[in-house]
Amino acid sequence: MAVPPRFSALERKIKNKSARIGIVGLGYVGLPLAVEFAHAGFRVVGIDLDERKIRAVNAGTSYIEDVATSTLKPLVKEGRIRAQSTYDGCGKLDAILIAVPTPLRKTKDPDISYIVSSLDAIAPQVRPGQLIVLESTTYPGTTEEVMRPVLEAGGLAVGRDIFLAFSPERVDPGNRVYQTKNTPKVVGGSTPWCTKAAALLYGQAIEHVHPVTSTQSAEMIKLLENTFRAVNIGLVNEIALMCEKLGLDVWEVIDGAATKPFGFMRFYPGPGIGGHCIPLDPHYLAWKLKTLNYSARFIELASEINGHMPEVVVRRAGSMLNAAKKSINGAKIFVLGVAYKKDTGDTRESPALDVIRLLQEEGAKVSFHDPYSTSIRGEDGRVERGSPLTPRTLSAADLVIIVTDHSAYDYRSIVRHARRVLDTRNATRGVTAGRGKVEKL
Numbered sequence: 398m399a400v401p402p403r404f405s406a407l408e409r410k411i412k413n414k415s416a417r418i419g420i421v422g423l424g425y426v427g428l429p430l431a432v433e434f435a436h437a438g439f440r441v442v443g444i445d446l447d448e449r450k451i452r453a454v455n456a457g458t459s460y461i462e463d464v465a466t467s468t469l470k471p472l473v474k475e476g477r478i479r480a481q482s483t484y485d486g487c488g489k490l491d492a493i494l495i496a497v498p499t500p501l502r503k504t505k506d507p508d509i510s511y512i513v514s515s516l517d518a519i520a521p522q523v524r525p526g527q528l529i530v531l532e533s534t535t536y537p538g539t540t541e542e543v544m545r546p547v548l549e550a551g552g553l554a555v556g557r558d559i560f561l562a563f564s565p566e567r568v569d570p571g572n573r574v575y576q577t578k579n580t581p582k583v584v585g586g587s588t589p590w591c592t593k594a595a596a597l598l599y600g601q602a603i604e605h606v607h608p609v610t611s612t613q614s615a616e617m618i619k620l621l622e623n624t625f626r627a628v629n630i631g632l633v634n635e636i637a638l639m640c641e642k643l644g645l646d647v648w649e650v651i652d653g654a655a656t657k658p659f660g661f662m663r664f665y666p667g668p669g670i671g672g673h674c675i676p677l678d679p680h681y682l683a684w685k686l687k688t689l690n691y692s693a694r695f696i697e698l699a700s701e702i703n704g705h706m707p708e709v710v711v712r713r714a715g716s717m718l719n720a721a722k723k724s725i726n727g728a729k730i731f732v733l734g735v736a737y738k739k740d741t742g743d744t745r746e747s748p749a750l751d752v753i754r755l756l757q758e759e760g761a762k763v764s765f766h767d768p769y770s771t772s773i774r775g776e777d778g779r780v781e782r783g784s785p786l787t788p789r790t791l792s793a794a795d796l797v798i799i800v801t802d803h804s805a806y807d808y809r810s811i812v813r814h815a816r817r818v819l820d821t822r823n824a825t826r827g828v829t830a831g832r833g834k835v836e837k838l
């Protein structure tokens with residue numbers, strides 16, 4: 398197969414690091430990616446509509462926990478990374494990687510409007526020799542059915558003049574071992590030359606690249622990964638509900654099963670799921686399959702069970718208060734942790750927000766603390782500020798609920814000072830004194 402001349406030119410620029418890279422969307426995915434490419438020796442332009450992020454990046458200040466300011470600042474100073482709030486100059490870039498949000502609509506249908514609007518801004522500037530990669534999680538077919546026609550509308554052919562690929566981001570915020578650089582990168586192009594171009598680019602900055610034969614396969618790989626998590630979390634949450642009925646300690650059951658050295662993988666029950674991935678991504682797949690007249694039953698069931706967990710937490714809170722001749726109505730409840738995940742400040746889709754809202758609806762006076770997130774925004778848009786975590790605030794509460802098991806918490810002290818504790822994460826497992834005050838999910 399003859400090498401397209403545009404490919405050879407791009408290949409040279411990638412190999413000698415003169416390729417200019419644009420990253421659209423400087424969030425949890427885009428900023429760490431920009432840093433890796435800058436470390437690899439490329440010049441990176443970040444494009445984001447959020448002016449605060451643009452100012453922060455250009456000042457060398459990070460707003461993402463996984464990127465230290467001490468890492469970002471020198472790269473900005475050396476001119477390796479800069480940020481802008483417009484798409485001006487996109488035509489001068491050699492590769493454009495798109496990492497914009499892909500939320501769900503209220504109906505749980507995919508909202509790919511951010512992809513579409515960034516594409517609308519890029520398409521008029523597309524020129525021969527460019528590589529465009531979508532990183533945002535989406536349903537199988539988005540790259541081919543939505544992106545390709547827009548990019549080819551001006552007469553350029555994908556695979557010959559320009560190169561198009563999908564490469565799912567797998568970043569696991571807060572993970573100290575696996576970060577952008579050492580998490581293998583799946584790459585699937587619209588044509589074999591597209592796959593080669595994208596694999597070559599990522600290979601400069603990421604330790605291991607895994608090429609696949611199509612964009613659809615790459616899109617599906619990401620959805621399998623996140624559906625696998627959502628379904629297994631749903632399963633273990635249901636096991637927790639079963640254990641409650643049977644009077645068993647689900648944590649002991651999981652620990653016991655995990656002694657089997659093969660064929661079992663630990664998942665943990667909890668107050669529900671959150672973040673931008675696990676609660677959302679499987680619905681992208683379910684939606685796509687609905688258009689093909691197929692019902693994604695595991696996804697629906699897992700979503701139902703996981704979505705019900707905040708109510709389970711509130712029911713358990715009610716029975717703990719009831720046992721003390723109190724009711725949720727009027728009780729002072731102190732929620733510890735509002736982020737969806739330990740050691741991060743990300744409250745997107747966090748089950749803590751549902752727990753707090755449900756408790757408030759039942760008349761509780763709820764306060765909260767989170768070392769990474771000092772305020773939250775309710776459904777009505779009202780901002781609520783966190784409370785300090787002190788012996789006094791702990792002992793003043795009728796019930797303390799551990800919703801997020803941040804490592805920074807001193808669980809011994811929490812149990813010592815609280816009157817009663819509902820531990821939804823088994824975070825107090827190492828605490829022996831005051832055990833009688835603690836109930837686990």
Ligand SMILES: NC(=O)c1ccc[n+]([C@@H]2O[C@H](COP(=O)([O-])OP(=O)(O)OC[C@H]3O[C@@H](n4cnc5c(N)ncnc54)[C@H](O)[C@@H]3O)[C@@H](O)[C@H]2O)c1
Binds near residue numbers: 565
């Ligand atoms: N956060 C994660 O852990 C994670 C992991 C893997 C995959 N993903 C996927 O990656 C994608 C991005 O997620 P994220 O967590 O980085 O989101 P994010 O909200 O942190 O960042 C997205 C950024 O895009 C910007 N943006 C929105 N519309 C834009 C536009 N038209 N032009 C330029 N910038 C625009 C926003 O201002 C924001 O800064 C999503 O599809 C998500 O599902 C996220």
